Amino acid sequence: MTRCMRNVLTQTARFVLLILMAQGAWADHDNDTNTEYPSDTAEFDYAQVLDAQPVMEVVRVPDNNQVCEDRTVTRRVPERRSNGPAIFGSILGGVIGSQFGGGHGRTAATIAGAAIGGAIAKDAQRHHYPTRYYDTVVKQCHTETNWQYEERVAGWDVSWSYRGNTYQSRMDEHPGERIKVRVSVDPIIQ
Numbered sequence: 661m662t663r664c665m666r667n668v669l670t671q672t673a674r675f676v677l678l679i680l681m682a683q684g685a686w687a688d689h690d691n692d693t694n695t696e697y698p699s700d701t702a703e704f705d706y707a708q709v710l711d712a713q714p715v716m717e718v719v720r721v722p723d724n725n726q727v728c729e730d731r732t733v734t735r736r737v738p739e740r741r742s743n744g745p746a747i748f749g750s751i752l753g754g755v756i757g758s759q760f761g762g763g764h765g766r767t768a769a770t771i772a773g774a775a776i777g778g779a780i781a782k783d784a785q786r787h788h789y790p791t792r793y794y795d796t797v798v799k800q801c802h803t804e805t806n807w808q809y810e811e812r813v814a815g816w817d818v819s820w821s822y823r824g825n826t827y828q829s830r831m832d833e834h835p836g837e838r839i840k841v842r843v844s845v846d847p848i849i850q
Contacts, residue, residue, distance in 0.1 A: 697831040702844040707822035709835050720807050728801040737792040745781040753777015 671728075692712055739810060757773020816831045 662673025673683055702842050703840055705819045705822070705843050706838045707827075707841045709839060710819040710821055710826065712831075712834055713817045714813045714821075715815040715817055715830065716811050718809055719811050723806045723808050725804050726801055726808065727804050728799050729847045730797050731800050732795050733798045734793050734795050737794060739791065740789065742785075742845055745785050749784075750774040750778035753780070 751774070753776050754770050754774035754789065756777070757769040757771070758765070760769040816834055818829050818831050818835050818839070820827055820835075820841075822841055
């Protein structure tokens, strides 16, 4: 038998022995009658409700209202002007300007004539078709929030009786005529 196999067998034997020892210790624990942990001996019963008073709270609640108004708005009439007269005025002004001067002066006169002709035609068109405006009524709406305060039941202060003793509790809902109680009896270990 090789040394490696002996190590594996030794480790396996130790592991089995450890498991057997743990099972014995656990078995002894189950037979222990002096356990420190109390058993759950709770039972359920019903107690008589003596009184239930609502606990009120004031809450802030939004009240949203949509408010609409008719407003007069001034708008501009879309222009129906054409670029044709300005282009024609620029061409005509360029032709007239080219009749003056010579060389570079003629070129400058042509450019100046085209600019002046285009501007004159544009002004004439603006004068003939002025910008117009009109008024129209538009409905504009927005939300206004008014806050209301309401009183709501937040819980119930309940007085109840069980085996001759009276108790007080706060509950989320009205309990009715009786409530379910948990009764537990635990020994006092001295």
